[in-house]
Amino acid sequence: MRTDKKAGPAMTLLIILVFITAMAASQDISSVKNNKPLTFGGNFTARQGYMVFGEGVNETNPWNYFLSGNVNLNFYGLVDVPLSGTYTKQEKRVDCPEYREYGISPRYKSLTVHGGYRTLALSGFTLSGTTFLGGAIEYKPNRKWYEFTVLYGRFKKPEDYENVAVEDIDREYLNIHPFFDRRGYAGKIALKGKKNRVELILFRTFDLTKTENLPPGLNIGPADNLCLSLTSKSNILKNLNWSNELALSALNENILVNSEASNTGVFANSFFPGFIKYPATGFKKVFVSDLKIRMKKQTVGLGFRHIDPGYKTLGIPYVSNDLESYTLNIARAFFKNKVNFSGNTGIQRNNLDKLLESTGMKYISGANISWNISKGKSAALGYSNYSSNLVPARIEMTDSIRYFQVNENYSVSFNSSSENETQKSAFSFFTSFQKATAARDGAQNETGIFSMSLSQVKSFKKSGLNLNAMISGNKMDNDQSQSFTCIPSITAGKILFKKKLNCSVTFSDAISILRESETACLYNIRAGFTYQLIKSSALGADFTKSFKTGNSSFRNITQSNVYLKISF
Template sequence: MLKKNKVNIAIIMLLAGFSFQSQAQDLSQIGKGKAIKVNGGLSLSQLYNTAFGGDLSREPYSYYLNGNINFSIYGLSIPLSFNFSNEQFGYSQPFNQYGISPTYEWITLKAGYTSMSFSPYTLSGHLFLGGGVELRPQGPWTVSAMAGRLQKAIPVDTAVGNQPAFHRFGYGTKVGYQGKGYNLNVTFFKSKDDPSTANQLTDSLEVFPEENLVLGIGGSTTLFSRVSLNFEYANSAITRDIRSEGVERGAFQPFPSGGALFTHRLSTAYHQAFKTGVNYGGNGYTVGLAYERVDPGYKTHGAYFFNNDLENITVNGGTQLFKNKLSVSANVGLQRDNLDDTKINQMTRWIGAVNTNWTVSKKLNVSASYSNFQTYTVIRSQFEDINNIDPLRPIDTLNFTQISQSINTSANYVLKADKEHVQSLNINLSAQQSSDEQSGEQQNTGSAFYNSNIGFSNQWKELGLNIFTSVNASWQEAGETQNTTIGPVVSVNKALFEKKLRLSLTGAYNNSYAQSDLTNSVFNCRLSAAYQYKEKHNITFTNAFLTRSTPQDDGSTNKATQLNGTLTYTYQF
């Protein structure tokens, strides 16, 4: 009866539409040990919010119920997690997602919301709703396959001005062969939009139903024990509008003509991507040569972001010096665009990435890195975290920016270190240069982001006391516009009752400026207490106060105050 109830609980949770996610599970233990084991945890949080002198941006009272339960049936682990709240967040991706990846010996199955990667130019970590399989038997062969929804249909909604999208379904496979001293793999990936799934969609919105077919091949080998070779090639056919007229296949197009697999149309374009490299490993150093070319317009539905119209020729190397105290790795080369000679101007530039880490002494460690390879990342000022007084409301991380160059440096110096007292000083500096596009919208050329902080930590081990102070600064430059935020942070942490109770008090004050004019001043103070009872029970209370002062054009100051409290109980079983 107990086993039946446990199974019923799992079924009810799934039908309730809770989040259901898991890692790959090993089925090889079926029939061994205890039949069913259950463990997990529950967390209940209650929040109150009050605002003075301004609008309350969220509900005055909110609650969050989170939980995770892991059912182990003869070694088959099925973790479930659920989230329930009276408040919803506006994310573009569905919040309730589920997925499972059981493994039996050399077979791994994937179902629900999951992701797979075949190669950088075909399928590369794109989330899909469907199923997949990875077969890795003993012997030289491996096979991976997937099929599922890559993109959810989004109808036109003129009231909110959303970005409509068609339902997109994709499938693909990767077959690999591991020989003696070499490996080879071939990849196939296909996706197609359903033109009937976005209502009221007109061509004026420039959103068209697309079709994509990608064929790829890659591999690597080792020569003379020290020399390694690798390559990756893909050819992608993109049909911008599947409603356009069909045409005959060209002489050099590697795709079959017509049929259910792919139809060549007037709006179909064919692009290639290729990357290869050779590396030599010596005694204490490595050196290599790499070449990459991605055609203009190269695109695959299996990746979210992609840089194209580029050719890179690079030399890389790495070594350790001064009895391994200094490690250096570098990648330097030449890059150019306008590969099809359609642009008025061609860009040719030196590219490179350098990473160093230097253990100067037992007390001082310094690291630095620089790169001007184009990458996608989330740009966020450190003050977004400092001024966020709601610990349960995550900051949006979906706003990706294309970075053309970045530099980061940090240094940590231990002023004092003994059995009772530790003092250290830490400095961090970072700078990032963005390109012309952010979240799909054109930006002013030359946007730059700078973050810096210097912190001092003072820790008394016997007392369980730690005091941390820092000064933080952020700058953003876009054309003639300059935005600056600067201010100090002080944090005091104390452990009591054999570290079962932990108290923390943090205060921060920062000013923001546009050009040299003060735009607002923010002061926040956060008091928190966390108590652990018999290892399984945890109670946390946080009370946060934030006040924001904004100068007005008439010389007055608009003040707004927020008070936020959170009480959380967590139980682990």
């Protein structure tokens, strides 16, 4: 497979310059001078275990052992080399790092230089979350009126397709197994003041594969993508912030077929000579605007988002498109900031170009109230609602379907904590109810889920005794079934021998009821201790017994472990 010969030397030279600059910058960083050339640390664990299922009959040897170790080497505080190994009855393995991707990003004052495999984010609709092999420079001075970022690299390395059938290759397959050598470059310039900031972004990616490199019968060609973005952030007034982003993307997924002249092509070639002529679909756009108003005790936010159908960019793995949304959020404090309220609502629709057979509408709203009752005591109420509605967009359809779904959630919580000279205590309570309703062609189905948890913790300072009691449960009802689950548990722990020995015992019971006739219980008893030998090493043991009653798929288990942990 051949690539552009002119791009190869330029790419190599850029990477060499980046690494030379990185080394020079690293030598000027004072923290590197003070770091040790080599430091290391790690841990070692040895564990002996015993496990029996059922009535003491095992298909295999119940005894098992486990040895593991981890070592990390650090050079000058910049480079980490991790090593690890395990030894068990089933396997012996030593893991050494495989450096398939490598990179360096040294920084000196306002200058950052990137080299190797890097991931940079220019904006949410141009380049973000995509790894490339190349180099980049970021210059962000604090007291200057400008900033800039430039980068160049390879975004996808081509693979060999000699043993792949042509009929199995499509655009989705190429996203995982690229056939083309994809290169790209980008630049961002930011102009900033005390109250305003404007950013201009250009990002372009292109495949270097030529016509003679394509397998016979493959109807997919090299792609080309041009993205432009303009963002602004302004403090219009003292308490008024306004941010906007306008992004344009022209994507040609096959320049061998879709290369007819268009307004987009004329625009691109006029301002950026050498660009291909993009297809007649032209630029797809994104526009996002957010307005935030801050007052003494209140904040109001308004948001708008529009993403054209078919908006794509090769610099972002996935972008949701074909949507338009409006949002409103409010936050306010009452009674000397003891009570805080926050609420939000929004609406979203798709099928902006009216080409789909149905249009979806989504409505989202929510509200929360928190109350700081007194020192150590607080309560909260919450409500959220989500509904979606799908209606036919073409009235001439005879087999159209109308569908809607509503999810509502209510929650209440209370927390209390106190401390005196002899003990500390904490109490928490949480409950929620969720209701889901779905309807399709007149048929309606409702599901209700009720959840609750309650816990009490007490710690006695003088004796070192800790007690923890908790109960949680949930109940679900719908037209087809009913179920109920309840899990009470209690834990007691004590610290002995000048806080070196920590002992604990736990008892829990999981009760499950299905359709009022199938009842199952799973009991668990666990006891264990940990003894600190030296500062970073400990010896421990634990014992667990699980047994069931009723209709349950769980097996009775008896398990014990003795372990030693050493850190260095």
